[in-house]
Amino acid sequence: xxxxxxxxxxxxxxxxxxxxxxxxxxxxxxxxxxxxxxxxxxxxxxxxxxxxxxxxxxxxxxxxxxxxxxxxxxxxxxxxxxxxxxxxxxxxxxxxxxxxxxxxxxxxxxxxxxxxxxxxxxxxxxxxxxxxxxxxxxxxxxxxxxxxxxxxxxxxxxxxxxxxxxxxxxxxxxxxxxxxxxxxxxxxxxx
Numbered sequence: 001x002x003x004x005x006x007x008x009x010x011x012x013x014x015x016x017x018x019x020x021x022x023x024x025x026x027x028x029x030x031x032x033x034x035x036x037x038x039x040x041x042x043x044x045x046x047x048x049x050x051x052x053x054x055x056x057x058x059x060x061x062x063x064x065x066x067x068x069x070x071x072x073x074x075x076x077x078x079x080x081x082x083x084x085x086x087x088x089x090x091x092x093x094x095x096x097x098x099x100x101x102x103x104x105x106x107x108x109x110x111x112x113x114x115x116x117x118x119x120x121x122x123x124x125x126x127x128x129x130x131x132x133x134x135x136x137x138x139x140x141x142x143x144x145x146x147x148x149x150x151x152x153x154x155x156x157x158x159x160x161x162x163x164x165x166x167x168x169x170x171x172x173x174x175x176x177x178x179x180x181x182x183x184x185x186x187x188x189x190x191x
Contacts, residue, residue: 001083001084001085001154002070002071002075002078002083002086002087002126002130003015003018003069003070003071004071004072004075004086004087004089004126005088005089005091006073006096006122007100007113008091008096008099008103008113009089009090009096009117009138010089010091010138010146011071011072011089012028012071014146014147015028016028017143017144017148018151019068019069021147022069022155024065024067024069025065025067025068025069026069026070027064027069028070029071029072029074029077030072032059032060032063033056036056036059038050039051050074053076053077057077060078060081061080061081075122075125075126075129079129083129084130084132084157085130085132085133085134086126086129086130086133086134087134088123088126088136089135089136089138089146090123090135090136090137090162090164090166091117092140092166092169093114093115093117093166093170093174093177095139095140096114096117097110097111097114097177100113100114107184108184110184111180111181111184111185112181114177114181115178117166118166118174118177119167120164120166132157134160134161135161135162135163136149136150136159136161137162137164
């Protein structure tokens with residue numbers, strides 16, 4: 001099973017708690033890729049990128065245990081992997097903005113991730129990964145609540161998908177976020 005979502009939504013925490021509740025291994029994809037030396041700095045985006053996607057996909061397939069809970073935002077790594085379920089955690093972009101800014105990330109990186117959440121990027125990339133796909137709005141919910149809820153409904157594939165449309169919910173605030181993103185990226189290209 002895959003727990004996906006934009007950075008800052010709580011994937012690793014929820015996946016760790018869920019794996020304990022279901023008594024299956026937790027696979028922290030980012031930590032594995034780092035340990036395998038498959039990440040390289042991306043100075044333009046102030047982050048790391050996967051150095052060799054094909055090698056990363058092959059290593060993951062080779063090392064995935066039977067019955068697992070993995071977490072990542074790089075969902076394309078799981079193309080061709082048989083998944084029982086994909087859960088995409090979603091978080092109000094305004095809350096995500098506060099969370100990511102608190103990490104002291106550069107402004108362009110913060111806004112790139114907030115806009116990715118606003119525009120459903122990870123959810124859209126997850127649509128064809130498994131026949132059972134749910135979105136869970138974690139805004140204002142503690143990770144243990146989300147993990148407990150998923151531990152109850154996932155084994156029966158009985159989770160209810162939340163209707164998440166940030167642009168509709170946020171209205172003009174969504175436009176303001178997009179303008180701030182444009183300004184942050186514009187500032188990055190001038191330096």
